[in-house]
Amino acid sequence: MIQLEGLTKRYGEKVAVNNLTFTVRPGIVTGFLGPNGAGKSTTMRMMLGLDRPTAGDVRIDGQHYDHLKDPLKYIGALLDAKAMHGGRSAYNHLLCLAQSNGIPKSRVAEVLDTVGLTAVAKKKAKGFSLGMGQRLGIAGALLGDPRILMFDEPVNGLDPEGIHWIRNLMKSLAAQGRTVFVSSHLMSEMALTADHLVVIGQGRLLADTSMADFIEQNSRSYVRVRTPQRERLLDILHEAGVTVVESGSGALEVDGGKAEQIGELAAQHQIVLHELSPQQASLEEAFMQLTAESIEYHAHTDTPQDAPPARQQAWGDGWNRS
Numbered sequence: 001m002i003q004l005e006g007l008t009k010r011y012g013e014k015v016a017v018n019n020l021t022f023t024v025r026p027g028i029v030t031g032f033l034g035p036n037g038a039g040k041s042t043t044m045r046m047m048l049g050l051d052r053p054t055a056g057d058v059r060i061d062g063q064h065y066d067h068l069k070d071p072l073k074y075i076g077a078l079l080d081a082k083a084m085h086g087g088r089s090a091y092n093h094l095l096c097l098a099q100s101n102g103i104p105k106s107r108v109a110e111v112l113d114t115v116g117l118t119a120v121a122k123k124k125a126k127g128f129s130l131g132m133g134q135r136l137g138i139a140g141a142l143l144g145d146p147r148i149l150m151f152d153e154p155v156n157g158l159d160p161e162g163i164h165w166i167r168n169l170m171k172s173l174a175a176q177g178r179t180v181f182v183s184s185h186l187m188s189e190m191a192l193t194a195d196h197l198v199v200i201g202q203g204r205l206l207a208d209t210s211m212a213d214f215i216e217q218n219s220r221s222y223v224r225v226r227t228p229q230r231e232r233l234l235d236i237l238h239e240a241g242v243t244v245v246e247s248g249s250g251a252l253e254v255d256g257g258k259a260e261q262i263g264e265l266a267a268q269h270q271i272v273l274h275e276l277s278p279q280q281a282s283l284e285e286a287f288m289q290l291t292a293e294s295i296e297y298h299a300h301t302d303t304p305q306d307a308p309p310a311r312q313q314a315w316g317d318g319w320n321r322s
């Protein structure tokens with residue numbers, strides 16, 4: 001378990017992490033989300049004792065990182081896959097880590113096998129591809145067989161096979177009862193991996209919720225309808241007690257409606273339909289809406305279709321329930 005209490009980090013005037021309080025629990029994958037510059041890496045560095053908090057506290061199974069004896073046996077982390085001695089072989093890199101942390105030599109071959117690097121164990125890490133480097137970083141995190149694992153953007157730059165592998169690895173580690181904490185700026189990736197979500201923006205906590213609640217509250221389903229007899233269809237749907245929203249593009253949106261019911265009503269009244277399509281709002285859109293206010297580095301673009309949709313004021317209601 002990882003517990004944060006009022007965790008804060010200032011760099012001069014800049015408040016990188018602002019009064020964060022949340023708990024990362026065992027047995028599940030917790031996704032740590034936020035746009036670029038939100039403070040995810042700074043928070044993770046403080047969890048690992050690599051940065052000192054300006055205020056507040058973070059504890060690993062009840063203890064400060066600095067007080068852990070052989071910390072790799074408590075918590076394993078992948079922060080920056082490139083931060084290793086490239087001149088050493090994969091085997092020797094892991095052997096040095098094991099020896100300096102009181103971990104038996106036999107674990108080196110075991111973790112190399114787990115991450116699929118046994119065949120290249122004697123090769124120098126500087127010749128590794130990005131994906132092989134990520135696997136080696138993960139091998140280092142697994143070395144001490146820790147109860148807590150932390151991964152900072154582990155799928156960055158990986159091919160689909162690598163992404164699939166990391167996703168399954170995180171799920172299986174959580175299924176073994178471990179605490180798994182993984183940062184990302186991609187909601188779509190987290191939706192496939194995480195059971196719980198912690199979202200931050202400009203260092204502040206925006207949401208701490210189960211993925212199931214997030215999906216239930218944000219995957220609004222509706223039916224989009226286009227017709228040249230708009231007014232007539234509106235009257236008929238109104239009479240049938242169906243709630244309709246007019247979308248900006250001239251289409252009608254029927255919340256929670258069934259396409260069959262609308263199609264049959266239209267047919268009974270001989271109304272021509274040009275479109276009758278069930279829709280699902282994406283979680284990526286919901287995430288963008290939640291963090292829109294807190295994005296630090298906006299891209300300037302002339303393409304308004306890139307902006308998140310303006311409707312959906314209901315998004316965000318009921319969040320922050322852990």
Ligand SMILES: Nc1ncnc2c1ncn2[C@@H]1O[C@H](COP(=O)(O)OP(=O)(O)OP(=O)(O)O)[C@@H](O)[C@H]1O
Pocket residue numbers: 011014015016034035036037038039040041042043185296
């Ligand atoms: N050593 C530092 N000195 C000054 N400012 C810093 C330092 N480290 C981070 N920051 C600032 O703190 C904020 C949070 O940065 P951080 O790297 O933690 O965000 P992040 O959520 O991990 O972003 P990304 O997804 O881009 O990696 C940013 O505005 C960053 O510029």
